Amino acid sequence: MNTRKILLTMIFGTFVAHHLIAQKVFNEMQYAKDKTAFTLNAPQTVTLRIYDKADAKNAVKIIKMKNAGGNKWQATVKGDLKGKFYTFDTGNGECPGLFAKAVGVNGNRAAIIDMSSTDPKGWTLDKRPDIASPTDLVIYELHHRDFSIDPSSRLMNRGKYLALTEQRAIDYLKKLGVNAIHILPSFDYASVDETRLFIPQYNWGYDPKNYNVPEGSYSTDPFSPEVRIKEFKQMVQALHKAGIRVILDVVYNHTFDIENSNFQRVYPDYFYRKTTDGKYSDGSGCGNETASEKPLMREYMLESVKYWIQEYHIDGFRFDLMGVHDIETMNLIRHEVNKIDPSIYIYGEGWSAGGCALPTEQLAMKANTKQLYGIGAFCDDMRDALRGPFNDDHKGGFLAGVPDMEESIKFGIAGAISHPQIDMKKVNYSKEPWANAPTQMVSYVSCHDDMCLTDRLRASIPGITEDELIKLDLLAQTAVLTSQGVPFILSGEEMLRNKKGVHNSYNSPDSINHLDWDNLNKYPQVFNYYSSLIHLRLDHPAFRMGDADDVRKHLEFIDSPKGTVAFRLKDHAGGDQWKDIIVILNSSKTSQTINIPKGRYTIVAECGVINSSGIRIFDDTTIDAAPQSATIMYKL
Template structure:
């Protein structure tokens, strides 16, 4: 039995064990016009309170729930309660429970609605976009406000879900060529006051409150519980019609706080990890961490993920600080999703923000990626080898022509798999391959949680502060490594417009003036969008760049001899059935013109001097090939 068969057998055993010990589902409110049933997992008898409004006023009715199983309490209230609101209370403060599917303004009370009435016209025929292989994905990470808030965007629905339904937004995404939008946390989070939608407020949303309800501030009426749900579905529907997948950023690793959280007010201490001294563990860096290995939290995550897939037709999930979650739970999630649609993509940050109160070898850390088949992790190896370390914004790397990062770049190009031509002893953050398949690695050079690429270049390479030509040249070179990697390519929204955030590294609550994308840059720097879209088109049209399997990568990806700050490789023998026999990619981070030797013959140039054209930019002879400084060259025979 090979390792993959062993993993499959172990996962099946986990599912059987999980099903055997699982309590009833978290479906806390079941509505019908004749009656509504409420259910809660709690250690003590809860009181149900019913309200006419989502905020303010006194409860018009109180009901004690009855125990139907260990720690399971239920009650049924007769009559049509649609439009009413509710809370549970076991004596620790009122809460909408852990699994509210609709809430009032600011998420303090659950809302009783008919979910079927939230479906936009044609929702029943909306389908997830089919995915043949994760290698085919091109992911575009965006924040709702960043994307649409600037007056230069020309979008009507500024800062709202509906911005992504507008034709201009759809046309831009299609012109760029991406096929998956990763939306930053869009569940109900705690830091924005939904009562004051006109007040300037900003947050990335990594402060969870109600995990299974769309955030109200991105809707036009947070006080109307159904509206945020309908508008979220309209967004998904519009993107699906355009052939674009929707990936949801999920933050199950911590809550906004402990004592005020729905978890703690429902079942104290069951959802969190604690140190040996009894204090809350803080692997998230936010004051707490959840305990995915415990029955209630594990079950909650499984049910929540399935709910977003089934109710909102979500195509994938990005797990914030995935390294806090245990391996068993992540494998269960992958198995549950496989039963629904194996094409649903799952990836996350393969690290934590601090030490967790759980053994590291049992956590979904990047080093343990081989134990979570079908789940990917971000490669900080490639990111930092290209542009410099996350820990020091001023320190450059490959893009500055510095030697020593060549093996790290090669590992990222291969997808962090074992490859006979990669010396992992020289790779920056890992000394052995951590991915079994290239689709388990996310290739990127920037994301929301860091400087954007332009700011990073300006902070680390002084010349780019006054020389715009060099800035653009290095920007394009960086993304060439990303889009020719055998991993899954990922980009931050606005990079195709030469976005900047005025040098702010951690802009989680910076104003729109810092975070918003300046769409005017499309007119000022058209060559940047042209290059990005050209790279994406090249990747889509040529399977050699997205082989998807480690054995094929080892067979067809051949590295040429490295030079200082230069990495070159060949995708050979019609890799993946490609119509091009041999493709050469040369990434020259050096400040000098370099010579690379390839076999003699006639070649077509498809990328050079800041231009990409799949049909060809010209022809050249093989032999000693000259590669301009700080640029990429791609050619084929």
């Protein structure tokens, strides 16, 4: 048995032992009509309080829970408690426990409900849309409020889960062509007051409070514990019926704070890492970092992920600051998810926001992706080569005419794998390939976190005209969507959205973050290009080969001038009907002459227009690629 198999056997053997414990530790409330059983794992005596209402001043029952051995505490309360609320108190303040599945408004008390009553009609028949490989996904990152809050959306349930059940929203997403929605944190988070129903409030939601309950502010009634759960399920169900998967953004790497967190109130200091001098480590940049390597935190993450899959039919997970988590835990999550459905995609940010208390070699950093089996990471190599570095909004990249970005873009086009034509010495961040397969690389040029693409182009190219802005925007997304990785776009980019130049809009008002749907009428060519490009990718497997050897066999880079990247997908790559496909990305302000293999080509993309039926026929050994645009052609 090789070293890798021995290691995985040891890891998974350890996992099985812990997992038997976790089933009990994290099933804190079991409701039945005649009685409800409560369990909590805590190092000290626990008091259970039952309330009639989420905001009731006094408890109707106060029960001292009994020790059942070790740190396990239990209590059984007779009678039908449906509709009541409860808290646990270990002497550090009341909280809903670690694994509440329903809560009252603002998540301060857990709710006792019959979860089966939250299932929408036909929920048991809900089916995950099929994909053959993660590279078949086109991921659309969406914040509930951004997407639908503006009146121009003409959606009834603005800013709510239910907006994504409306036919107008469904038709729009299908026309665009995306087949996976990455929803920003939608668990119960701390920074929005759910009682202020009619007062605009905004946050991205990266401040966890209750990890396993949907956020109430996106529901039509945050005061009813059942409503947020049912409406979340209705959203998933509607998207699934439309052939669209749902990916949940999860933030297990930190909590909103330490003192008031459920982790700290139940089991002080256990769930957080500390530095050698006894201070809380802050790899998240939010004041704390969780300790994924500790058995209970590891099992917590495992059970939470599985719960979202089983209860809410979630199809994938994006791990915020995945580089804070240890490699072993991430691999165990992948292992358990594979038992349910191997097609559920897992990816994350392969970095942290500061130094962690664990050694870097143990963490799920981008550089360690080869040790993560079936888990993807964002490719900032390609992102920053295209538009400029994260830490300086005014510096540009390939799109701005900055030299020597080509090799980093080639690296992204190949899916961050080893390729004989890529000189890793010239790649901006990575000096060696970090992906085992293209399925592990998420290709993107913008996301919620940072300037959106149009703002970045304006900041990095002084005096840019609107015409030039549109050209470069389309060019950037062509690089993303013709790469061999898993493509990812920020919602609204297809509308040419802007955020008025705000870099970090996590709590900016709707006037900054909203999508202006009127832009669809103002810039119809932008939406049409995005939609045509997405459909072109989905129609042609050459753009989405999932196997590294296939990519090395069929992807060939073509020599081209500075400011251009050209490549060929040859010999029916991926089983494509087109024998050879050539893509040329030209960021320069002048046309560039490229030598290509002799043949009769049909051009399908040129000068900001895509027509898969063909724009014109071309028969020559050289082509003049139009400035600041992409050219795509094929021969049969």
